[in-house]
Amino acid sequence: MESLKNKLIRFMVGRYGIDQLYYAGLFLALGLMMINMMVHSTILMILSNGLILLVVLRGFSRNINRRRIENEKFLKLWNPVKKEGRIFLRRIKEIxxxxxxxxxxxxxxxxxxxxxxxxxxxxxxxxxxxxxxxxx
Ligand SMILES: [Zn+2]
Structure with a gap:
């Protein structure tokens, strides 16, 4: 009998998998869920669940090149924000x-x-x- 791990590995062959955009999407969905715990909005619930579905399906995509380009576009926007955030935290630490x-x-x-x-x-x-x- 084939183990579940091997089945999963075989399923993921030729598929895109996880990248920075995947984690960003999950964090965003998690943030929306946390906000939704306070405001109880149906729209927010649909949005956060839809986002998780989209991120997971994106990981299963066989169009690797297109997913890679999406991630590069995301990183081009995200990296400067990350850098500024790091500088900001360092300034606070050394205040x-x-x-x-x-x-x-x-x-x-x-x-x-x-x-x-x-x-x-x-x-x-x-x-x-x-x-x-x-x-x-
Ligand atoms: Zn100078």
């Missing part, structure tokens, strides 16, 4: 010791140790001085 400022000349974001009041900072990239004001 007691550092401040982040953008160099007005080369636009590079610099991590500066806290020095309260107005002072001059030197950009290590373009070597120009610019005024920095740290309020608190």
């Amino acid at each position: 007691r010791t550092h401040r982040y400022r953008k160099c007005p000349h080369c636009k590079k974001t610099l991590k500066l140790p806290i020095k309260r009041g107005k002072h001059m900072a030197r950009c290590p990239e373009c070597k120009t001085f610019f005024a920095v004001r740290v309020m608190m």
